[in-house]
Amino acid sequence: MFRPLLTLTGGLIAALAVSAAQAKPLTQEDLSVAEVLRDRALESSDAYSIVESLTVEVGPRPAGSEGDRRAVAWAQEKMKALGFDRVYTEQIEVPRWNRGHAHARVVAPFPQPLVVTSLGYSVGTPEGGLTAEIVEFADVEALIKAPARKVKGKIAFINKRMERARTGEGYGPAVGGRSKGMRAAAEKGAAALLIRSVGTDSDRFAHTGMMSINGVEGPVPALALSAPDANLLEAMLKRGKPVQVQLDVHNQHLEDGPSFNVIGEITGREKPEEVMIIGAHLDSWDESTGALDDGAGVAIVMETARLIAELPQRPRRTLRVVLYGAEEIGLVGAKQYVEAHRSELDNILAVSESDFGAGKIWRFDTRLPESKFAIADQMMQLLAPLGIERGNNKSSGGPDSSVFVAQGVPAFGLYQDGSDYFDYHHTPNDTLDKVDPKILQQNVAAWVVMSFLTVEMEGDLGRIPTDN
């Protein structure tokens, strides 16, 4: 037993850690500039103007659509107008799909219409529709476990409620019905899948969203019911008689086509090849103007870059804004970006994405090597007055960023209050009026602090452990 030696070693490690923490990567001057930027952000209404412009002048922009094409043109023009040094696009290939109509109605025992929407890339019903009995499941796991004879020929109804939380943590446990339900239903010979919308509202909007479709043989129509309609079906089922529902759904699967990641840069003055990527996704679902998802994110990162571009000199390194294409249908733009730039990943200092609406930022998470925590602590000096607390080191950096994180790229996460995000998420109701201009300023203030200090600091952020 060599306890004294062990203790000595422990003490040494502790001392080294303290020393690392005390090595401050940011100078007082850096912090002063960041403070000025932060306070300018709190005065500027430009981020709101950007999301207003995108929602009014473009509107819905699902991947590969005409709206997407216009969004790509809009983004390039806007970046040029905002003073980016370099603006360009990178083409990606996306599966395309057109939503048609989706009509549903109970035909027995209590005939009345239901509000539904097709899940993304759902097939339609046979011409003339289909009518079948409802069989209810508490969640997707219950459907997966059910014997096929219980489901065959019926409409499987997954009636799982999502819990509201500031962190949005109710989403994970609820989203399986949407992502995996259709596959399970198809495998068991169901006529169709109906799910209670993955959302926290009680409004008559059905929430669409992507599902896993690859390799599903004989896919069946998959639809979400609004919460009040799911309640209605539940109440009918409780009365004990078979409930028959008629579905009439038409959608159109198109050939793969082009979309684009739109990229704009504020070029670094000293190490232009070293970049921080801040991002948001440019595509939206087709039923709304995508103000929260992800127009607000687009505005936040574009305005962050604009504020930095207004400084008398360029930052030390490059700030790259990436507006990802086709996020909604499976992070397609981010995956193709990482694939195309695999050899340059070591030059990416860090990534971060704004894609959780427009709520107040309340927490600052990171994904950094422990030795680099000091920079986050220094950032906190300027973030704390915005009402932001230090969070954990488990940030994914946001959906698209997570593809980089999986490759060892460090990430920052400015966590928004998502209490009402899933009231609007993937519904027609995701519109500009849900964006509060004051709160958007707070968002940009935090983003500009984090972004400027990252591209201006001495040293780098190292690498983080990869997933595999």
Add this chain to the structure above:
Amino acid sequence: MFRPLLTLTGGLIAALAVSAAQAKPLTQEDLSVAEVLRDRALESSDAYSIVESLTVEVGPRPAGSEGDRRAVAWAQEKMKALGFDRVYTEQIEVPRWNRGHAHARVVAPFPQPLVVTSLGYSVGTPEGGLTAEIVEFADVEALIKAPARKVKGKIAFINKRMERARTGEGYGPAVGGRSKGMRAAAEKGAAALLIRSVGTDSDRFAHTGMMSINGVEGPVPALALSAPDANLLEAMLKRGKPVQVQLDVHNQHLEDGPSFNVIGEITGREKPEEVMIIGAHLDSWDESTGALDDGAGVAIVMETARLIAELPQRPRRTLRVVLYGAEEIGLVGAKQYVEAHRSELDNILAVSESDFGAGKIWRFDTRLPESKFAIADQMMQLLAPLGIERGNNKSSGGPDSSVFVAQGVPAFGLYQDGSDYFDYHHTPNDTLDKVDPKILQQNVAAWVVMSFLTVEMEGDLGRIPTDN
């Protein structure tokens, strides 16, 4: 100048008024029974069960439709099950209309879809739709004043916002665009009418509702935009370029057909021919299950009668529950009721209707001769503990009741908190989840006090001045 005499006369009148106020029409026993009823109402969940049953088992029930027919059957069955002494219907004749589709989209300068709904009894567009430029008006008065050349061939857009208020008083100033806009647009040769929805929400629901159509020559399609879509159009117009909108609307006008007032009575033990009418309307708009408008009202008055029917003896006079047909399309059921029962109006002690949703009752209004205020004061002893204050003597008694009031029938008005009523009013979002079971109990508690004491009191309530 005979001041002393005038003063004396004034004094005499005051003395008489005090004396009238002191003559208490309700005995302590009456009040005790009413208190028991009130407290039972606060414990019972039966009203909620009634509105649940109506919304789940019937759902939408626009006048003259298949749903209406089922609602009429439902109401009779329910009244019988609840122990009413007499249940019957009275046929009325109603204009009928089927909503088809209503698609709208901006085609230039910023193509994107708009969420709209046809106003009640709107015509459709020509086959293939129509495309025209938008011309904006602040309110219906501005449209009425506009020269025809400014409107001809265009889509008139009335962009009037409704103010939120507990009393719902923002409705009156805003509703003109809906009720009178189409007539004005048609007269000026407009291609169509678009209005900002008459509502207080900022959700992507358009609010339907009735408009004045009688005698309009060459009616044009009339649609409401959801608030976010009205904002969108407004933002596009602000950019200064002509805004072109395409409309594709299909609706169907049918021949007049039958509907019914459904009537249930708790027969009076002493003066069965003298009645108080408490009412609600059975019809709803076609896009929702009509939980607030007026399923809650139906439940409140039915449960009020049920509680009174449970007493060991019948009240002195008859309590008549009238579920009016076709209220939404112009108080059709109430007007035909009054017409058919004109000779019996003197036997109607008082009327009251619940048709303002399911908010907490906060004010007790009346429409009584001054000499009868004492009964309201006595009722207040039992209403005040429910959080209800004494209001004014200008109550209409509710929309359908107003037809009786115009003929001199006294009325009571238990005023609900309507702060959010117009968030849901005439939208698909008027569903059961908007009804709070606890608050519904408070409503019934107030209604049972008012209703029981009216049918049990000594004396009557006299007549009020008629409109003409």
